[in-house]
Amino acid sequence: MVVNSLEVRELAYAYPDGTQALFGVDLTIGRGERVALLGPNGAGKTTLVMHLNGILTAGHGLVRVAGTEVRPGTLKEIRQRVGLVFQDPDDQLFMPTVRDDVAFGPANMGVKGEELERRVKNALDRVGMADRADRPPHHLSFGQRRRVAVATVLVMEPEILVLDEPSSNLDPAARRELAEILRSLDVTVLMVTHDLPYALELCERSLILSGGVIAADGPTRSLLADPALLAAHRLELPYGFAIPEGR
Amino acid sequence: MGAGHHHQLYRQGDSPVHRLPPHCKLVAVLAFAVVVVATPRESFWAFGCYALLLAAVAVVARVPLGHVARRMVIEVPFVAFAVAIPFIGMGERTEVLGLSLSVQGLWAAWNILAKASLGVVASILLAATTEPRMILLGAQRLRLPSLLVQIAMFMLRYLDVIVEEMRRMRVARESRGFVARDVRQIPVIARSAGALFIRSYERGERVHLAMLSRGYNGSLPVIHEISGSGRQWVVALALPVTALAVLGASWW
Numbered sequence: 001m002v003v004n005s006l007e008v009r010e011l012a013y014a015y016p017d018g019t020q021a022l023f024g025v026d027l028t029i030g031r032g033e034r035v036a037l038l039g040p041n042g043a044g045k046t047t048l049v050m051h052l053n054g055i056l057t058a059g060h061g062l063v064r065v066a067g068t069e070v071r072p073g074t075l076k077e078i079r080q081r082v083g084l085v086f087q088d089p090d091d092q093l094f095m096p097t098v099r100d101d102v103a104f105g106p107a108n109m110g111v112k113g114e115e116l117e118r119r120v121k122n123a124l125d126r127v128g129m130a131d132r133a134d135r136p137p138h139h140l141s142f143g144q145r146r147r148v149a150v151a152t153v154l155v156m157e158p159e160i161l162v163l164d165e166p167s168s169n170l171d172p173a174a175r176r177e178l179a180e181i182l183r184s185l186d187v188t189v190l191m192v193t194h195d196l197p198y199a200l201e202l203c204e205r206s207l208i209l210s211g212g213v214i215a216a217d218g219p220t221r222s223l224l225a226d227p228a229l230l231a232a233h234r235l236e237l238p239y240g241f242a243i244p245e246g247r
Numbered sequence: 248m249g250a251g252h253h254h255q256l257y258r259q260g261d262s263p264v265h266r267l268p269p270h271c272k273l274v275a276v277l278a279f280a281v282v283v284v285a286t287p288r289e290s291f292w293a294f295g296c297y298a299l300l301l302a303a304v305a306v307v308a309r310v311p312l313g314h315v316a317r318r319m320v321i322e323v324p325f326v327a328f329a330v331a332i333p334f335i336g337m338g339e340r341t342e343v344l345g346l347s348l349s350v351q352g353l354w355a356a357w358n359i360l361a362k363a364s365l366g367v368v369a370s371i372l373l374a375a376t377t378e379p380r381m382i383l384l385g386a387q388r389l390r391l392p393s394l395l396v397q398i399a400m401f402m403l404r405y406l407d408v409i410v411e412e413m414r415r416m417r418v419a420r421e422s423r424g425f426v427a428r429d430v431r432q433i434p435v436i437a438r439s440a441g442a443l444f445i446r447s448y449e450r451g452e453r454v455h456l457a458m459l460s461r462g463y464n465g466s467l468p469v470i471h472e473i474s475g476s477g478r479q480w481v482v483a484l485a486l487p488v489t490a491l492a493v494l495g496a497s498w499w
Binding site: 076138 | 453457
């Protein structure tokens with residue numbers, strides 16, 4: 001039986017103040033897929049992401065990661081399997097040096113000594129930051145910090161990498177470098193964004209989250225080629241952008 | 248982005264003092280301070296010996312006098328307090344340069360000045376030869392309350408981030424014609440401080456989420472095993488032990 005990396009069933013959630021953010025989200029992501037989750041601000045994207053590793057608990061419905069349901073008893077395992085990369089790398093990089101930060105996750109899981117060293121080095125190599133291991137995070141450029149943030153979750157060897165607005169605040173070169181890194185990774189990726197060209201560049205498939213439900217699910221290329229669909233969900237291609245002919 | 252401000256205390260170097268494990272140095276400085284405080288204030292020559300000991304450490308660590316002197320400015324408020332004591336002190340009085348001063352007050356002022364200065368210099372030498380994060384690792388190794396170590400660690404990490412945020416808020420205020428001239432502008436500054444607090448608090452919540460996502464369970468994992476060999480302990484404790492010997496000699 002093929003186990004999916006991520007399964008979300010009828011997920012609904014209301015914030016404690018009564019604001020309902022998710023109204024029954026259904027989605028499935030197969031192992032090795034790279035999927036974009038598109039949606040305007042306020043569509044519930046971040047709320048959905050917070051459910052994927054149990055920071056928020058479902059009001060109704062369920063989330064399964066590699067077949068394991070997210071519930072209080074499985075949180076430790078789930079958090080190891082779901083690598084969440086936050087939007088602001090300064091929130092994610094809280095240790096005094098890059099090396100310590102990357103080591104934080106596996107050390108919490110009880111990895112130590114040479115094995116810890118090896119995994120940290122490997123994760124930093126994958127994002128091209130091995131030569132900056134001893135620098136404090138605030139001495140890095142924004143793009144470098146985001147790459148280190150990716151390394152901090154890669155080191156956990158996650159089942160699925162979840163990126164919240166990975167291209168935000170990056171200059172064009174840093175944006176391209178990050179895209180190259182993400183393409184080189186052999187891991188399931190869910191990319192939350194409203195940067196449609198970036199979604200097209202990196203993800204075969206996209207989901208549109210709008211009004212707390214999945215409003216569309218299909219090949220990125222055909223979703224972006226449907227101006228009426230995009231307009232209905234407050235999404236827009238940037239001025240002058242034309243979908244390039246098949247790659 | 249803000250360059251590191253918190254390395255102002257640390258001096259890059261590779262002296263025998265720099266190489267000592269941080270927890271050994273922490274214990275040594277603490278023990279030295281205890282010995283200094285326990286010394287009777289009448290033992291002038293003992294304080295002289297302590298100063299010589301610190302000077303020797305500074306020479307071995309290659310920390311220039313100017314570096315130590317500039318950072319001793321932090322002691323100024325205590326000095327001001329100490330200088331005031333002989334004037335306000337009670338009891339027997341004596342004449343110095345035509346001023347009537349309290350004898351007890353003079354002793355108290357000398358006591359505070361000598362002991363505080365020695366403690367401050369010892370701390371400056373510790374900070375000059377130990378990276379801030381290593382001091383925290385040392386504190387963690389010595390089993391200081393984990394919560395305190397974590398708070399200090401976050402301060403170290405986020406000080407620059409918050410200073411940068413403060414700078415951006417100042418630029419935003421001034422771009423709209425705000426000039427802090429006198430007390431009437433205080434409410435604006437106070438509101439900025441409030442906003443900064445809220446922002447930092449929210450950042451704290453986001454950082455906590457990021458920590459939870461990576462398996463944080465209330466205590467920091469030990470990432471660097473630091474250990475001191477017997478020889479290193481002997482070297483580090485040479486300072487307080489010599490000071491203790493001086494103290495012993497002063498009692499004889």
